[in-house]
Amino acid sequence: MKTQIQQYEAQRGLPTFSVSKHGLFIFLCLLPAIVLVSIFIYYPLFKGVVMAFQNYSLFDLTDIKFIGLENFKAVLAEDTFKESLGNSFYWVFFSLIPQLLIGFIVALLLRRKFRGRGIYQAFIFFPWAMSGFLIGLIWRWMLNGQAGVINDLLLRMHIIDNAIPFLADPTWSMVSVIVANVWYGITFFAIMILAALQSIPDELYEAAKMDGANYRQQLFSITIPYILPTLIVTTLLRVIWILNFPDLIYSLTNGGPAGSTHILSTYMLEKLIMGQNYGQAAAVGVILILLLLFFSIFYLMATKFNKAGDF
Amino acid sequence: MLFLKKGFVIWMSLLLFMGIIAGCSSSTTSKSKSDDGKVKLRMVESITSPARTKLLREMLDKFEKENPKIKVELISPPLKSADEKISQMLMAKEDIDVLEVREQTVKNFSNNKFIEDLSPYTTKWNDWNTLTETIKHGATAVDNKPYYIPYGVYEKTLFYRKDWFEEAGLKAPETWDELVDDAIKLTDPKKNRYGYSFRGGAGSPDYIEFMTWSYLGKKIAPKDAYFTTDGNVMFDTPEAKQVLDTFVNLYKKASPPDSVSWSYPEMVQGFTSGMTAMLIQDPEVIVTADQNMKKGTWATAPLPKGTPSGVAQQPAGTAGWGIGAFSKHKAEAWKLVAFLSSPEQNLYFAKNNSLIPIHLSAGDDPYFKEGYFSSYIKMNAKPDEFLIADRPVEYKGYAEYRSMAEKDIQALLLGKLTKEDALAKWTDFWKKEKANKK
Numbered sequence: 120m121k122t123q124i125q126q127y128e129a130q131r132g133l134p135t136f137s138v139s140k141h142g143l144f145i146f147l148c149l150l151p152a153i154v155l156v157s158i159f160i161y162y163p164l165f166k167g168v169v170m171a172f173q174n175y176s177l178f179d180l181t182d183i184k185f186i187g188l189e190n191f192k193a194v195l196a197e198d199t200f201k202e203s204l205g206n207s208f209y210w211v212f213f214s215l216i217p218q219l220l221i222g223f224i225v226a227l228l229l230r231r232k233f234r235g236r237g238i239y240q241a242f243i244f245f246p247w248a249m250s251g252f253l254i255g256l257i258w259r260w261m262l263n264g265q266a267g268v269i270n271d272l273l274l275r276m277h278i279i280d281n282a283i284p285f286l287a288d289p290t291w292s293m294v295s296v297i298v299a300n301v302w303y304g305i306t307f308f309a310i311m312i313l314a315a316l317q318s319i320p321d322e323l324y325e326a327a328k329m330d331g332a333n334y335r336q337q338l339f340s341i342t343i344p345y346i347l348p349t350l351i352v353t354t355l356l357r358v359i360w361i362l363n364f365p366d367l368i369y370s371l372t373n374g375g376p377a378g379s380t381h382i383l384s385t386y387m388l389e390k391l392i393m394g395q396n397y398g399q400a401a402a403v404g405v406i407l408i409l410l411l412l413f414f415s416i417f418y419l420m421a422t423k424f425n426k427a428g429d430f
Numbered sequence: 431m432l433f434l435k436k437g438f439v440i441w442m443s444l445l446l447f448m449g450i451i452a453g454c455s456s457s458t459t460s461k462s463k464s465d466d467g468k469v470k471l472r473m474v475e476s477i478t479s480p481a482r483t484k485l486l487r488e489m490l491d492k493f494e495k496e497n498p499k500i501k502v503e504l505i506s507p508p509l510k511s512a513d514e515k516i517s518q519m520l521m522a523k524e525d526i527d528v529l530e531v532r533e534q535t536v537k538n539f540s541n542n543k544f545i546e547d548l549s550p551y552t553t554k555w556n557d558w559n560t561l562t563e564t565i566k567h568g569a570t571a572v573d574n575k576p577y578y579i580p581y582g583v584y585e586k587t588l589f590y591r592k593d594w595f596e597e598a599g600l601k602a603p604e605t606w607d608e609l610v611d612d613a614i615k616l617t618d619p620k621k622n623r624y625g626y627s628f629r630g631g632a633g634s635p636d637y638i639e640f641m642t643w644s645y646l647g648k649k650i651a652p653k654d655a656y657f658t659t660d661g662n663v664m665f666d667t668p669e670a671k672q673v674l675d676t677f678v679n680l681y682k683k684a685s686p687p688d689s690v691s692w693s694y695p696e697m698v699q700g701f702t703s704g705m706t707a708m709l710i711q712d713p714e715v716i717v718t719a720d721q722n723m724k725k726g727t728w729a730t731a732p733l734p735k736g737t738p739s740g741v742a743q744q745p746a747g748t749a750g751w752g753i754g755a756f757s758k759h760k761a762e763a764w765k766l767v768a769f770l771s772s773p774e775q776n777l778y779f780a781k782n783n784s785l786i787p788i789h790l791s792a793g794d795d796p797y798f799k800e801g802y803f804s805s806y807i808k809m810n811a812k813p814d815e816f817l818i819a820d821r822p823v824e825y826k827g828y829a830e831y832r833s834m835a836e837k838d839i840q841a842l843l844l845g846k847l848t849k850e851d852a853l854a855k856w857t858d859f860w861k862k863e864k865a866n867k868k
Binding site: 148177266285287 | 439440443444447514517537538541542543622630632686687688689690691693696700703705826829830832833837838840841843844846847
């Protein structure tokens, strides 16, 4: 068996269209995935980039032509675009840090066995099963300025004297969407970090205890370095997902009030649905992709991440 | 061992590959004539709601009974994305036979040749002659050709808490100034009571639209409703400034502070749950209010009039049934449209869907003559006090204006934009639109 696997490994290094029988086999195995990804990801991506250079508007589909960088110029000149760019950074930064910290703490707590851990885990992991749109809707009603649950509780606990109209105030709206997003995202970090934690060999902790290390020292010298690759990859993934996550904001505030909670992806949606301007929406999409591309490259270089696949 | 496994895997890959190709093929290969010679019609609705889908299915079953050779499949996408779904289906040239066309989408659809011009059918259709003027106007909005047969009119009316008004010794307001006064009198935040269900969120430009139209009255140019008869943009007038004054006053003094982000669900909920005294909305609210509120606590009244003009003016939103251009059974599709639009069927639909029916005969039906719908009958009986104007859907930038105005209105209410700046911005926008109009 070993030698045959070695043969496979050796031949995998060859260019893909070699006429060896293993090459063909590998190609056929990959074919369904290539086809699916091409149809559902690469083709729309290509079409979208093309659309960004056309005046594609639903108002008159018979009059589509290439207009160069007009869409980009129009979008970059809009105040709402600049605001949504700034909001995107707040959104990502202030959602990511709490999610990461709280998720990490939750994972540490769930690592040890205790009674009812299974049920507790189920509750913690539940938000991930819900759709972002639904979460936004629920939070929207909870935050209702007159009849919402949150105001009701705060009033009863005498923390505030008058109900707060959360969604009527730009700052509170931003805080609200971030809180809802943190509630949603803790789950992802908890799951991934818990999985990584469970792969740390116990011998390391035993050895550390024998050397007299306390909990804090164990945490920073053993736990965190060991799961660092996991943390790096999950953080990168989360940043990309958070930036691309319009569902929650769309249903919670629809980018309001006065566009103050718009991020790039919800702004793109608004251009699409309300403005029916596919060309400009595609331009925003292209800008979004470029942003994320540069971020990913920079991030991976900065974290010297060369152990892909290790988690 | 490995060789056998490999063969198996190759087979599975090929099978999966075929499966993907088959699954990705367009659905137009599905048969529209089933084996027993029946014609299968595909109908798509867009203003979907569970109650209405049930109602439609009931009517379609009746149609199938009367026409044993035709079966109708009803497709009901969820409300929020239904119009996009229909656009996408039409862009993909799917053979939809009957579809819901709205006054906002008819221009798109007819421009892109997605729907049929129904004139060859309507010239031979008897029931065309008994349609109300508003309906005929709505049906032929594009190029004076009927591209769809409306099933009803969406007009706004004033809903108010009769019991609160009687308690305070007030009567239903007839003008916007009276409305604001009454709303302020009925506002009592300590009791969680507010005078008006304000719409500051999605859809707010509609309210600025009909308020401005009401204040300008007959000064609005008949076929170019965002401009006055003098050729100015309607936002470039002293009346428009009055509108914004009234609008902001109403929000600040008589509406829940949260309502800057309220859209349809919150407005209606505010009224039906006893938080607000007044609401301006479509007739669909009548059913909701009837179910959730005690009889006698609420009533309807005609839309308030603009103070300088003495008239009210709003769009008569219509939605109806059209025939898809790629349909393979246009004759049968017309049969279905004619069935749904016949006086008896339409009356049944309108009654159960809380809409104003399309034929003149409906005015004699007691359901519409008395009760909650009477405000509509009152409005329709005085066409020179309650005018109808058309939304400027022939302007490419109308959709963009609404998207922009929604944000501007919220900025205005939050004090981040002055009334003068808002009006100037909208005036500039429409001046450019006029200049660019092909």
